[in-house]
Amino acid sequence: IAAAETETIAELVEPLHASDMGDVLEALDKEDRLRLIALLGERFDFSALTEVDETVRDEVMDNLSNAEIARGVSGLDSDDAVYILEDIEGADREEILAQMPAFERLSLKRSLDFPEESAGRRMQTDFIAIPPFWTVGQTIDYLRSEKDLPDEFYQIYVVDPSYTVLGILPLDKLLRSQRTVRVETLMNTNFIQVSAEEDQEEAARDFERYDLVEVPVVDANKRLVGVLTIDDIVDVIQEEASEDIRRMAGVGDEEISDKVTGAVRSRATWLFINMITATLASVVIGFFDATIEQMVALAVLMPIVAAMGGNAGTQTMTITVRALAMRELDSFKLRRLITREIVVGLINGLIFAVLIGIITAVRFANPSLGVVIALAIVVNFLFAGSAGVLIPIAFNKAKIDPAVASSTFVMTITDVVGFFAFLLLAGLWFGLF
Amino acid sequence: IAAAETETIAELVEPLHASDMGDVLEALDKEDRLRLIALLGERFDFSALTEVDETVRDEVMDNLSNAEIARGVSGLDSDDAVYILEDIEGADREEILAQMPAFERLSLKRSLDFPEESAGRRMQTDFIAIPPFWTVGQTIDYLRSEKDLPDEFYQIYVVDPSYTVLGILPLDKLLRSQRTVRVETLMNTNFIQVSAEEDQEEAARDFERYDLVEVPVVDANKRLVGVLTIDDIVDVIQEEASEDIRRMAGVGDEEISDKVTGAVRSRATWLFINMITATLASVVIGFFDATIEQMVALAVLMPIVAAMGGNAGTQTMTITVRALAMRELDSFKLRRLITREIVVGLINGLIFAVLIGIITAVRFANPSLGVVIALAIVVNFLFAGSAGVLIPIAFNKAKIDPAVASSTFVMTITDVVGFFAFLLLAGLWFGLF
Numbered sequence: 106i107a108a109a110e111t112e113t114i115a116e117l118v119e120p121l122h123a124s125d126m127g128d129v130l131e132a133l134d135k136e137d138r139l140r141l142i143a144l145l146g147e148r149f150d151f152s153a154l155t156e157v158d159e160t161v162r163d164e165v166m167d168n169l170s171n172a173e174i175a176r177g178v179s180g181l182d183s184d185d186a187v188y189i190l191e192d193i194e195g196a197d198r199e200e201i202l203a204q205m206p207a208f209e210r211l212s213l214k215r216s217l218d219f220p221e222e223s224a225g226r227r228m229q230t231d232f233i234a235i236p237p238f239w240t241v242g243q244t245i246d247y248l249r250s251e252k253d254l255p256d257e258f259y260q261i262y263v264v265d266p267s268y269t270v271l272g273i274l275p276l277d278k279l280l281r282s283q284r285t286v287r288v289e290t291l292m293n294t295n296f297i298q299v300s301a302e303e304d305q306e307e308a309a310r311d312f313e314r315y316d317l318v319e320v321p322v323v324d325a326n327k328r329l330v331g332v333l334t335i336d337d338i339v340d341v342i343q344e345e346a347s348e349d350i351r352r353m354a355g356v357g358d359e360e361i362s363d364k365v366t367g368a369v370r371s372r373a374t375w376l377f378i379n380m381i382t383a384t385l386a387s388v389v390i391g392f393f394d395a396t397i398e399q400m401v402a403l404a405v406l407m408p409i410v411a412a413m414g415g416n417a418g419t420q421t422m423t424i425t426v427r428a429l430a431m432r433e434l435d436s437f438k439l440r441r442l443i444t445r446e447i448v449v450g451l452i453n454g455l456i457f458a459v460l461i462g463i464i465t466a467v468r469f470a471n472p473s474l475g476v477v478i479a480l481a482i483v484v485n486f487l488f489a490g491s492a493g494v495l496i497p498i499a500f501n502k503a504k505i506d507p508a509v510a511s512s513t514f515v516m517t518i519t520d521v522v523g524f525f526a527f528l529l530l531a532g533l534w535f536g537l538f
Numbered sequence: 539i540a541a542a543e544t545e546t547i548a549e550l551v552e553p554l555h556a557s558d559m560g561d562v563l564e565a566l567d568k569e570d571r572l573r574l575i576a577l578l579g580e581r582f583d584f585s586a587l588t589e590v591d592e593t594v595r596d597e598v599m600d601n602l603s604n605a606e607i608a609r610g611v612s613g614l615d616s617d618d619a620v621y622i623l624e625d626i627e628g629a630d631r632e633e634i635l636a637q638m639p640a641f642e643r644l645s646l647k648r649s650l651d652f653p654e655e656s657a658g659r660r661m662q663t664d665f666i667a668i669p670p671f672w673t674v675g676q677t678i679d680y681l682r683s684e685k686d687l688p689d690e691f692y693q694i695y696v697v698d699p700s701y702t703v704l705g706i707l708p709l710d711k712l713l714r715s716q717r718t719v720r721v722e723t724l725m726n727t728n729f730i731q732v733s734a735e736e737d738q739e740e741a742a743r744d745f746e747r748y749d750l751v752e753v754p755v756v757d758a759n760k761r762l763v764g765v766l767t768i769d770d771i772v773d774v775i776q777e778e779a780s781e782d783i784r785r786m787a788g789v790g791d792e793e794i795s796d797k798v799t800g801a802v803r804s805r806a807t808w809l810f811i812n813m814i815t816a817t818l819a820s821v822v823i824g825f826f827d828a829t830i831e832q833m834v835a836l837a838v839l840m841p842i843v844a845a846m847g848g849n850a851g852t853q854t855m856t857i858t859v860r861a862l863a864m865r866e867l868d869s870f871k872l873r874r875l876i877t878r879e880i881v882v883g884l885i886n887g888l889i890f891a892v893l894i895g896i897i898t899a900v901r902f903a904n905p906s907l908g909v910v911i912a913l914a915i916v917v918n919f920l921f922a923g924s925a926g927v928l929i930p931i932a933f934n935k936a937k938i939d940p941a942v943a944s945s946t947f948v949m950t951i952t953d954v955v956g957f958f959a960f961l962l963l964a965g966l967w968f969g970l971f
Contacts, residue, residue, distance in 0.1 A: 365885065379845060408820060420789045
């Protein structure tokens with residue numbers, strides 16, 4: 106990327122969609138990235154920054170002056186502008202806002218006043234609102250003459266003078282109707298609206314459930330303040346699912362563009378907790394060191410009992426965590442799920458108890474050892490099934506995200522119960538105490 | 539649900555959205571569910587069946603005659619009709635189709651001919667196509683006079699006589715323009731179209747990437763055959779994420795409404811594989827039984843080495859699997875990820891090696907044992923980092939879903955390497971062989 110090539114590069118890059126431009130930025134290394142943006146200058150479209158990982162975005166923002174950011178952000182849709190500004194700290198953010206046109210500044214400030222991850226933060230503040238007594242003809246004439254319309258819109262909001270939403274008019278309905286029809290007779294009055302304070306994930310549920318494309322967002326006084334569109338919600342849904350997967354694996358909010366230090370830090374917490382629980386399991390084994398000394402086969406076999414239980418527990422836990430995340434569980438289904446999981450645990454426990462019992466009896470030419478490991482597996486599977494379903498439910502009740510916390514607890518239980526049950530039963534059976 | 543109450547129930551249930559009706563069906567037990575549907579008779583809206591779990595849907599379909607299904611399905615949008623019909627087997631499906639109006643039959647048959655989970659299966663075959671020489675006025679007049687339009691639509695397709703898509707006209711653009719403007723000057727010619735054969739997940743990527751609401755679906759001859767809408771894609775995205783989570787935990791395509799037998803079966807496969815790998819790890823320990831006999835502390839400590847490695851491996855694997863699923867990895871990012879994961883593994887390995895080494899040295903009053911476990915942990919973390927990133931990539935290259943297969947392999951490697959490294963190093967250090 107040499108300075109002389111500015112024009113060529115600008116021509117190459119300008120027709121790109123923001124997503125593609127985002128990819129270009131991510132693929133470049135830090136210096137080239139900043140040089141490209143500097144080269145493009147005013148021609149750089151800030152919406153590309155909404156399509157890159159946070160790490161990349163932060164880097165770019167750190168290297169732009171507040172005036173440049175203010176200019177770039179002014180050109181964006183309000184939801185994209187908020188997305189970029191919400192990561193910028195206090196004083197800088199104020200300075201950037203101060204350099205923007207008054208109307209935009211006010212609407213961005215209002216969005217930024219709503220809580221993080223709320224519908225108010227994600228909403229688009231440009232929308233079309235009309236009074237109920239307008240006719241189809243008046244509405245179309247208004248759309249034809251008004252120059253300052255949102256870039257894209259799918260429905261029109263019918264409001265009273267205080268901006269309370271009376272109904273929603275999808276564009277196709279407007280187009281199918283004769284010019285003389287009044288919009289209040291056409292509008293859909295049975296509609297969903299979300300509160301600006303509401304969590305974006307709750308709003309996403311409504312979109313999924315009712316197959317929506319756009320919903321009105323209202324403030325505490327039920328006045329229309331913006332609209333949420335499906336493209337932002339798709340990102341929320343995607344992000345939420347990824348978050349659940351990452352949390353269950355103990356990698357927090359890590360992104361693949363995170364630096365080594367960030368990844369080390371985000372994972373160390375979970376590894377630290379795992380160290381404590383693994384030590385706990387090890388202490389349990391320590392109680393039985395005399396038993397193991399007398400019969401070393403126990404040490405050879407005990408990881409099988411723990412591993413199988415851990416696996417069964419993870420299966421149950423995953424089903425439960427996912428069902429909780431998707432709000433699939435009412436109290437009736439919850440009871441059914443708990444029963445089912447314990448029964449499934451018991452049945453799979455019996456199946457694998459028999460299999461592993463036989464393998465063990467043959468391998469060590471010791472039928473009693475087979476019986477002992479089989480019993481320990483049934484016990485551990487029962488605990489695994491119960492813990493796998495009850496622990497996520499308990500966390501959910503306590504308003505703790507079950508995706509984060511359940512895994513450690515379930516694995517600790519299956520490890521401890523697995524080692525304890527197997528070594529205790531073996532000690533008793535073979536009279537090793 | 540008594541027969542006398544038919545009217546009351548019908549009145550209660552009719553205003554419900556399909557999703558809510560689906561919830562009602564899921565909450566009822568089998569007999570009540572079937573009785574409710576029988577009571578409603580022709581008033582039962584089949585779209586509720588697209589909102590319930592497969593198990594519930596299958597049960598209901600088994601209890602309805604083919605004639606009833608044909609009637610119910612005729613009333614649906616083509617994508618919902620396909621969704622219900624695709625789960626019905628050969629002869630029954632033919633019979634149902636035979637009882638439907640000719641035009642609908644043909645379009646459903648064509649959709650059903652596309653591969654499972656393809657864009658062709660998910661598409662809506664109702665759409666509005668107009669020639670490029672029409673004006674805005676002509677188009678609006680057509681929409682006002684034509685009675686047989688899709689229920690909802692967001693854009694109009696401009697096509698040539700062979701139904702090749704020339705451009706897309708969003709409704710808002712149509713509404714903003716004067717009646718005399720020709721649509722070919724308004725239409726968006728830089729658009730995305732998907733092939734009907736294409737996997738629905740690929741199509742979902744396009745929606746996410748380019749913030750689309752509707753895309754045209756074309757056949758092998760590039761002729762417009764249907765449209766994919768965002769509401770179906772939201773379900774695809776949601777389902778795909780759930781699938782990844784479930785696969786990583788080894789619970790396959792299980793749903794919470796699955797019966798005990800289904801759950802037992804879907805999980806047993808994974809547990810069986812886990813049994814084999816756990817046995818493999820146990821065989822590795824078996825090599826060292828004489829070593830353990832001489833120093834039982836090794837048996838007490840070895841699960842810590844394996845558990846920590848397993849955890850680190852799962853973290854790396856999750857990041858990699860998710861990045862692959864989201865198509866976030868080009869070859870450049872891939873190289874960067876591999877390096878990063880191995881470095882992160884090494885650093886976290888060193889951190890926890892020191893911690894666990896000190897704890898062990900103190901606990902067993904044996905500094906040498908602390909050094910040995912520390913060394914084993916560093917080795918295992920290095921293997922965990924490498925396996926966690928390389929195994930999913932290898933599976934992905936071999937066109938195997940890394941979400942399904944990686945977990946077992948990574949855990950096997952961290953278990954085997956953990957036990958082997960620790961017991962071997964201890965044996966050598968303390969001269970126990």
